[in-house]
Amino acid sequence: MTGGATTQPAAAQLVLARTKAELATARGALAAPVVLVPTMGALHSGHRTLLRAARALAGQAGAGQAAAGQAGQVVVSIFVNPLQFGPSEDLDRYPRTLDEDLAMCAAEGVSLVFAPSAAEMYPAGPPEVTVDPGPAGQLLEGQFRPGFFDGVLTVVLKLLHLARPDVVVFGQKDAQQLALVRRMVADMDLGIAVESVPIARDADGLATSSRNRYLAPAERAMALAIPRALHAGQARADVGSSAVLDAAWQVLRATPELTVDYLALADPGTFTPVLPGQGGAALLLTAARVGGTRLIDNVPVVLPAAEGRDR
Numbered sequence: 544m545t546g547g548a549t550t551q552p553a554a555a556q557l558v559l560a561r562t563k564a565e566l567a568t569a570r571g572a573l574a575a576p577v578v579l580v581p582t583m584g585a586l587h588s589g590h591r592t593l594l595r596a597a598r599a600l601a602g603q604a605g606a607g608q609a610a611a612g613q614a615g616q617v618v619v620s621i622f623v624n625p626l627q628f629g630p631s632e633d634l635d636r637y638p639r640t641l642d643e644d645l646a647m648c649a650a651e652g653v654s655l656v657f658a659p660s661a662a663e664m665y666p667a668g669p670p671e672v673t674v675d676p677g678p679a680g681q682l683l684e685g686q687f688r689p690g691f692f693d694g695v696l697t698v699v700l701k702l703l704h705l706a707r708p709d710v711v712v713f714g715q716k717d718a719q720q721l722a723l724v725r726r727m728v729a730d731m732d733l734g735i736a737v738e739s740v741p742i743a744r745d746a747d748g749l750a751t752s753s754r755n756r757y758l759a760p761a762e763r764a765m766a767l768a769i770p771r772a773l774h775a776g777q778a779r780a781d782v783g784s785s786a787v788l789d790a791a792w793q794v795l796r797a798t799p800e801l802t803v804d805y806l807a808l809a810d811p812g813t814f815t816p817v818l819p820g821q822g823g824a825a826l827l828l829t830a831a832r833v834g835g836t837r838l839i840d841n842v843p844v845v846l847p848a849a850e851g852r853d854r
């Protein structure tokens with residue numbers, strides 16, 4: 544690896560950029576298509592899935608595969624963005640594991656990691672001009688975490704300007720974030736392809752998350768009610784929206800240690816609630832806290848067209 548930090552020997556030549564100037568220099572040497580994976584670090588197996596998808600989108604061969612044609616390169620940003628944390632949230636305790644993150648990036652064939660400080664990203668302090676996420680940004684996560692999506696979209700827009708990717712990759716676990724980034728890219732004519740990767744789950748069903756490492760074993764056992772509830776709801780999709788929500792609530796209520804911020808069946812583009820009788824594709828989403836840890840998860844649901852038939 545080249546750049547400011549030291550880590551274990553890398554499987555591939557990885558450049559670490561700590562400043563915008565270092566990023567600009569390193570970015571100029573990359574082959575297209577350049578694929579960006581924005582992260583807050585504390586990389587886990589779900590991120591590994593994102594990195595592998597990014598590598599495939601860049602046209603690189605996986606291990607043991609022959610490369611087909613000209614390959615592009617993968618850039619990862621690692622930045623715990625203070626703008627998207629509320630005053631009572633976990634900014635200070637959010638895990639920071641740069642050496643391990645760099646080792647994973649090197650092993651997954653990432654070419655460039657941008658890991659700036661907060662002062663590098665926001666030299667004049669919190670920006671006065673930020674991105675307004677619009678109406679979909681006020682619902683669900685936006686309602687429970689005021690200002691969250693302004694912070695997310697502001698940093699994502701800056702990262703897109705700085706890294707100038709052809710493609711940017713996000714996970715589907717943060718479904719509302721993904722939809723808002725897509726909307727921002729379209730509304731602002733950014734000309735970048737937004738790709739998504741399905742939720743990675745551990746063997747017990749819990750969606751992978753950097754925050755899972757906060758969970759004590761007993762808390763993790765309680766947290767498993769989240770994917771169980773979503774899958775119980777999904778299994779009732781052919782009956783209709785009320786049946787989906789009832790089935791999911793039944794599981795959540797059976798675990799009183801969970802504090803549920805919301806359980807919602809929402810339109811996957813606008814995040815407005817699915818109306819009675821509305822058929823088609825929807826997302827069943829929840830956010831719940833166990834102990835001091837807040838987790839989110841979602842599953843896709845396809846509702847019957849003439850839903851008045853709830854049975």
Ligand code: PAF
Nearest residue numbers: 581582583624695698717
């Ligand atoms: O999903 C995340 O990890 C963050 O919200 C992101 C997109 C890196 C912006 O800080």
